Amino acid sequence: MSTDPLTALCPADDEGVLAANTLFYQALETADLALMEAVWSHADDVSCAHPGRAPLRGWEAVDASWRAILLSGGNPQVITTELRLTRHGAVAWITLSENLLSGQHTGAASALNVFTHDGDRWSLVVHHAAPVLGGPNTA
Numbered sequence: 001m002s003t004d005p006l007t008a009l010c011p012a013d014d015e016g017v018l019a020a021n022t023l024f025y026q027a028l029e030t031a032d033l034a035l036m037e038a039v040w041s042h043a044d045d046v047s048c049a050h051p052g053r054a055p056l057r058g059w060e061a062v063d064a065s066w067r068a069i070l071l072s073g074g075n076p077q078v079i080t081t082e083l084r085l086t087r088h089g090a091v092a093w094i095t096l097s098e099n100l101l102s103g104q105h106t107g108a109a110s111a112l113n114v115f116t117h118d119g120d121r122w123s124l125v126v127h128h129a130a131p132v133l134g135g136p137n138t139a
Contacts, residue, residue, distance in 0.1 A: 012117045014085055017092040020115055020122040025078050031070040037063065041116065041123035049128040051109050076102035090117040098129060108132040 010016060020039060027035035040046060042059040049055040050069075056062050069075075079099040086093055091114070098109040114126035 010121050012090070012119075012122075014087055014092075016117070016122050017085060017087060017094065017115050018083075020124065021080075021083075021094050021096075021113055024113065024124055024127070025080060028070070029075055029078055031073075031075045033067060033070055036066050036070065039124050040066075041125045043125070045125070047126045047128075049130075051107075051129050051131045055128075074102055076100040076106070090119075091115070092117075092122070093126075097132070 011019075023035060024039045026032070027039060040059070040062065042063075044058045046059055046062050047055055047057050048062045048065060050065065056065055077100075079101065081097045081099060083094055083096045093112060093114045096111050096113070098111050100107050100109065109129040109131055111129040112126065113124060115122045116125050117123075
């Protein structure tokens with residue numbers, strides 16, 4: 001049995017998507033650049049929007065942003081709540097709340113993570129996080 005956490009990305013089912021999502025947040029919390037790179041697709045059409053920043057497009061820009069964030073230190077603990085998974089074949093997305101706990105990054109964000117399955121594994125193609133202002137959503 002393999003101990004490689006990336007094997008969890010292989011199943012083309014809901015569990016595989018959820019595993020990919022978990023590994024993304026694990027990479028963020030542990031500042032694991034190799035894991036962050038492994039979770040993402042390296043295609044030109046990937047996109048990432050960090051809270052309060054303009055969207056980034058293409059793997060090079062997305063990779064550079066994660067390198068800057070992860071190497072800056074003070075990586076937060078991220079408690080994800082309100083996860084909702086939707087999957088249509090080889091495309092899946094998860095909407096969720098991110099609760100960031102650290103001296104530097106304490107706050108909350110509403111997030112969308114989009115994954116695609118290429119026949120072998122799930123890869124993150126879009127991450128969009130927006131700050132939650134004024135408390136919980138009551139809508």
